[in-house]
Amino acid sequence: MKTHHVIRFLADAIDLVGVTDHGHDKRVGLIAHALGLRLGASREQAERIFVAGLLHDCGVSSTDTHDHLVAEDQWGEVDQHCERGARLVESLDCLAYLEPVVRNHHMQWHTEESEAMPQPTRLAANLVFLADRLDAWLAPGVRSREHALAKAMASMGTLFSEQFAPAVASVARDPVFWADIAQARVGQKVDEILAGIEFAPMTEKDRRTVPFLMAAIVDAKCPYTAEHSFRVAAIARRLGEHFDLPEGDCDDLETAGLLHDIGKLAIPDQIINKPGPLTAEERRVMETHAAHSYDVILRLPSMERIAELARQHHEREDGLGYPDGIGDGALPLAARILGVADVFQALTQTRSYRAGMDALQVREALAAAGRTGRLDAGVLDALKRRFDEFWHLSRGPLGLPGLSPGLAQLCQY
Ligand SMILES: [Fe+2]
Ligand SMILES: [Fe+2]
Numbered sequence: 001m002k003t004h005h006v007i008r009f010l011a012d013a014i015d016l017v018g019v020t021d022h023g024h025d026k027r028v029g030l031i032a033h034a035l036g037l038r039l040g041a042s043r044e045q046a047e048r049i050f051v052a053g054l055l056h057d058c059g060v061s062s063t064d065t066h067d068h069l070v071a072e073d074q075w076g077e078v079d080q081h082c083e084r085g086a087r088l089v090e091s092l093d094c095l096a097y098l099e100p101v102v103r104n105h106h107m108q109w110h111t112e113e114s115e116a117m118p119q120p121t122r123l124a125a126n127l128v129f130l131a132d133r134l135d136a137w138l139a140p141g142v143r144s145r146e147h148a149l150a151k152a153m154a155s156m157g158t159l160f161s162e163q164f165a166p167a168v169a170s171v172a173r174d175p176v177f178w179a180d181i182a183q184a185r186v187g188q189k190v191d192e193i194l195a196g197i198e199f200a201p202m203t204e205k206d207r208r209t210v211p212f213l214m215a216a217i218v219d220a221k222c223p224y225t226a227e228h229s230f231r232v233a234a235i236a237r238r239l240g241e242h243f244d245l246p247e248g249d250c251d252d253l254e255t256a257g258l259l260h261d262i263g264k265l266a267i268p269d270q271i272i273n274k275p276g277p278l279t280a281e282e283r284r285v286m287e288t289h290a291a292h293s294y295d296v297i298l299r300l301p302s303m304e305r306i307a308e309l310a311r312q313h314h315e316r317e318d319g320l321g322y323p324d325g326i327g328d329g330a331l332p333l334a335a336r337i338l339g340v341a342d343v344f345q346a347l348t349q350t351r352s353y354r355a356g357m358d359a360l361q362v363r364e365a366l367a368a369a370g371r372t373g374r375l376d377a378g379v380l381d382a383l384k385r386r387f388d389e390f391w392h393l394s395r396g397p398l399g400l401p402g403l404s405p406g407l408a409q410l411c412q413y
């Protein structure tokens, strides 16, 4: 796993939050990069601005927050996602250098706070802000370039530095610039630039932190699922150990637990937070999350097994699960373990549609799921025999070896 894989993986996951507004983060990276180069930034400076652009909104997990940020230039709650994003990127040594830019990417140019910043950071953060607003003004469905450019020009000297105006005028006339941010080319262009950047080799600590970082993004989606991925990871690992699975398989179960619900980032908040049963159409949308998780995890090399496990976490023993309807005993033990860990943890947690269950209610619900063939009877039996231990992993103090307190804190509400 290399730094550019991690950046692309994060960018793809963050992109899911746009739901139908695909590619905001990637376009912001590309726009900021193009403007940086026209302003005479060095290659290294432009690359830094590019990566900051790709990850600027990593602190946004809620689709509702995404919509506010796109629709409103000065939304009242803008600071939270800047702060969260800054803390997320600084959790990886290889991305910590982006912290000040991510933290300040909504700061207006002519403010005392902005003037107090070191000049290179101030310029980089303000350039990402300009790229972010330009992309927002090129709203989906409208995408009127003239309107967006005029608005950007009118904001020079207030929101943005006046020195950016010639760069905007220059890209505006360049067909290659527009083509590079067109839907058909965005991903390819991002990969091209990423491939040309020389990143320092990833440390072992960073490699271990990547799944934790992603879980912190996923679990911040809404208060109902806070810490869910961390807890599922701990429960799945312990179940794997109980079945004497090899150490590597237990590691995979933990990683799959951390990553299994990445695809939920693409599910609109109104569906996740709906205080009642879902309609057939809402359920169909909700069920797309397993396949979304699969697609994003495959961005990381050598993650095929993890991706497959994430894809299968809603498959059922009776073949009525999704997305593939695997049945007839074909579901591997690790997937059956992950499925049980997921359902068990969810039952103990208050969700929008029901209160968290007490131990007795959970026992009864699991027994029923075993009888109908929804969950694996053997795995349920293992959980039942050491119920208190698993209950503690689900509801007790959160403790996962390797998880930094800073990241654990980020998904608490
Ligand atoms: Fe933002
Ligand atoms: Fe943004």
Ligand SMILES: [Fe+2]
Pocket: 260, 261, 289, 313, 314
């Ligand atoms: Fe799920």
